[in-house]
Every structure is written in structure tokens, then in C-alpha cells.
Amino acid sequence: MSILRIAVQKSGRLHDESMELLKDIGISIDNGIDQLKASARDFPVEVFYLRNGDIPQYLKDGVVDAAIIGENVLIEKGIGIKIAEKLGFSSCRVCVAVPKTMNYNSIADLEGKRIATSYPNTVQNYLDKNGINANLHIINGSVEIAPNIGLADAIVDIVSSGSTLFKNNLKEVEMILKSEAVLAVSPILDADKQAILDKIQFRIKSVLKGRNSKYVLLNAPNDKVQDIISVLPGMKSPTVLPLAEEGWSSIHSVISKNQFWDVIDDLKARGAQGILVCPIEKMVI
Numbered sequence: 001m002s003i004l005r006i007a008v009q010k011s012g013r014l015h016d017e018s019m020e021l022l023k024d025i026g027i028s029i030d031n032g033i034d035q036l037k038a039s040a041r042d043f044p045v046e047v048f049y050l051r052n053g054d055i056p057q058y059l060k061d062g063v064v065d066a067a068i069i070g071e072n073v074l075i076e077k078g079i080g081i082k083i084a085e086k087l088g089f090s091s092c093r094v095c096v097a098v099p100k101t102m103n104y105n106s107i108a109d110l111e112g113k114r115i116a117t118s119y120p121n122t123v124q125n126y127l128d129k130n131g132i133n134a135n136l137h138i139i140n141g142s143v144e145i146a147p148n149i150g151l152a153d154a155i156v157d158i159v160s161s162g163s164t165l166f167k168n169n170l171k172e173v174e175m176i177l178k179s180e181a182v183l184a185v186s187p188i189l190d191a192d193k194q195a196i197l198d199k200i201q202f203r204i205k206s207v208l209k210g211r212n213s214k215y216v217l218l219n220a221p222n223d224k225v226q227d228i229i230s231v232l233p234g235m236k237s238p239t240v241l242p243l244a245e246e247g248w249s250s251i252h253s254v255i256s257k258n259q260f261w262d263v264i265d266d267l268k269a270r271g272a273q274g275i276l277v278c279p280i281e282k283m284v285i
């Protein structure tokens with residue numbers, strides 16, 4: 001029987017949420033400390049714990065079949081590897097930053113400069129597209145220190161809150177790309193493995209939809225029900241049930257997290273009372 005080999009980051013920023021997602025889709029792993037490989041108890045899956053930066057090559061070679069990986073690393077090293085699903089965590093951006101004191105007006109100011117980065121392919125592509133010639137210095141970590149020690153005039157690195165740039169007296173001047181954790185798939189995948197992957201992807205979609213939605217219950221007098229329903233999306237349409245008290249109804253619906261507060265304000269204004277909001281574990285549509 002086929003077994004799908006999934007790579008996750010061994011340790012680092014993606015590890016915990018990757019394991020949480022696997023758990024949420026029903027893949028439980030006996031994770032012995034320092035194990036590099038583990039089998040799932042209840043699903044035909046093996047999990048490989050690898051460095052994020054090494055995963056694109058393993059996918060290309062078909063050593064692993066799928067992976068949870070930072071999109072930025074795939075863009076840097078994973079030409080031809082398909083993204084099956086965006087996973088909604090570890091969001092960041094890859095940016096150009098320069099010393100705060102530099103008078104930066106446009107990308108033309110990078111001409112002839114020394115740029116330190118761990119993402120040389122991404123940077124070179126970006127410079128080529130913009131017709132800029134610059135000298136790249138490849139460093140593997142602590143890139144933000146490079147301008148302060150005289151190694152570079154600018155850097156390209158990951159930015160999230162911006163606090164690392166701030167601490168190093170740098171300012172963000174260009175955004176090259178946005179990234180988040182993704183489910184990536186090897187180009188070498190037979191039909192049996194594809195069938196396992198399809199099941200996993202279906203489960204991931206259900207979990208992500210659940211994470212992005214809330215279940216809402218509220219009470220309303222019957223004469224307000226139609227007006228309230230008009231602002232509730234619901235999966236098909238909202239559920240309306242009679243309350244024990246004559247003339248009142250309970251309305252149940254699902255609201256997307258993005259619209260949540262706006263819809264709640266609207267519901268209150270239309271006469272909703274006793275509004276309860278619950279998390280949704282999974283949503284299968």
C-alpha cells in the first residue's frame with residue numbers, strides 16, 4: 001500500500017503550527033524526540049522533519065511527496081513545484097531595506113550597491129526585472145546586521161512586525177513578495193499517492209474554513225427575523241427555530257471572521273439579542 005511522505009520543518013517558525021494542522025486533520029504522530037521520521041497512527045502518511053531550506057530539493061527529487069514550507073523558500077529554490085494550498089500562517093514579506101539615514105527615492109538608488117541577502121535568486125530576478133545592476137552578498141542569517149558592519153549598503157530579508165529592521169536602524173523601502181506557509185507538492189507523484197494527497201487537501205480545506213468562520217446564535221422577536229436574516233450569510237441559509245417563549249425565534253448562522261464585527265454591529269442595530277459566538281472546528285461543504 002502507498003504511503004505519502006510529508007516534510008515539515010524540524011524546528012523553527014513553521015514547526016508548531018505545521019504539527020497543529022496535521023493534528024487537526026486527524027493525523028496523529030508519535031513524535032519521539034530527535035526522530036527525523038515518524039509514521040502516522042491512523043493514516044497512510046510518514047512525516048519527515050527537515051530544514052525548511054532543504055525541502056524544495058527533496059520535493060524536486062521526489063524524496064518527499066509533499067511539504068509544509070514557507071512560500072518564500074519555494075520561490076527562491078523551488079521552480080516547478082506546485083502549491084496545492086495556502087495555509088494561512090507564518091505570514092511575512094520579503095523586502096528591500098536600507099539604513100534609515102540613506103536618502104532613498106526609488107529602486108534606481110540600488111544601482112551599483114552591495115546587497116546582503118539569504119535569497120539570491122529572488123533578489124537577482126527582482127533586480128533584472130527592474131534593470132538594476134547590484135552586487136549580491138549571500139549570508140545565511142542575521143542579514144540585518146550587514147549594513148551596520150559595513151558589509152552591504154542594503155539588504156533583502158524577511159519582514160513581519162518590522163522590529164528587527166527597527167532595532168538595526170534600517171527602513172523598508174521595497175516589497176518584493178508576500179509569503180505564508182503553503183502545502184507544496186512534488187512533481188513526481190503517482191496516482192495512489194495523489195489519492196492520499198487529495199484526502200489530506202480536502203481535510204485541510206475543512207479545517208481552514210472552520211478557522212476562518214464563527215458559528216453565531218441569537219434571539220430575536222419574530223417581526224425582526226426577516227430583517228436580521230437579510231444580513232446573515234449562513235452556509236446555505238440561516239436556521240430559524242421557535243423559542244419556548246411565544247413570539248420569539250432563535251437564529252443560527254455562520255459568519256466569516258473577516259466580516260465578523262461589522263455583521264455583529266448590524267445584527268444588534270436590527271434588534272438581535274443574546275448573541276452567542278462559537279468557534280467552528282471543521283467545516284465540510
Ligand SMILES: Nc1ncnc2c1ncn2[C@@H]1O[C@H](COP(=O)(O)OP(=O)(O)OP(=O)(O)O)[C@@H](O)[C@H]1O
Nearest residue numbers: 012013014051052053070071073090091092158160
Ligand atoms: N518573522 C517572521 N514572521 C513570520 N514568518 C516568518 C518569519 N520569519 C520567517 N518566517 C517564515 O517561516 C519560515 C521559516 O523560518 P525559520 O526562521 O524558522 O527557518 P529558516 O531559518 O529559514 O529555515 P531552516 O529550517 O532551513 O533552518 C520562513 O521561510 C518564512 O516563510
Ligand SMILES: O=P(O)(O)OC[C@H]1O[C@H](OP(=O)(O)OP(=O)(O)O)[C@H](O)[C@@H]1O
Nearest residue numbers: 141142157158159160161162163164165
Ligand atoms: O519583522 P520581524 O517581526 O522582526 O521579523 C523578521 C525577522 O524574523 C526572521 O528571523 P528569525 O527570528 O526567524 O531568526 P533567524 O534569522 O535566526 O531565522 C527574519 O529573518 C527576520 O530577521
Ligand SMILES: [Mg+2]
Nearest residue numbers: 012013141158
Ligand atoms: Mg528565521
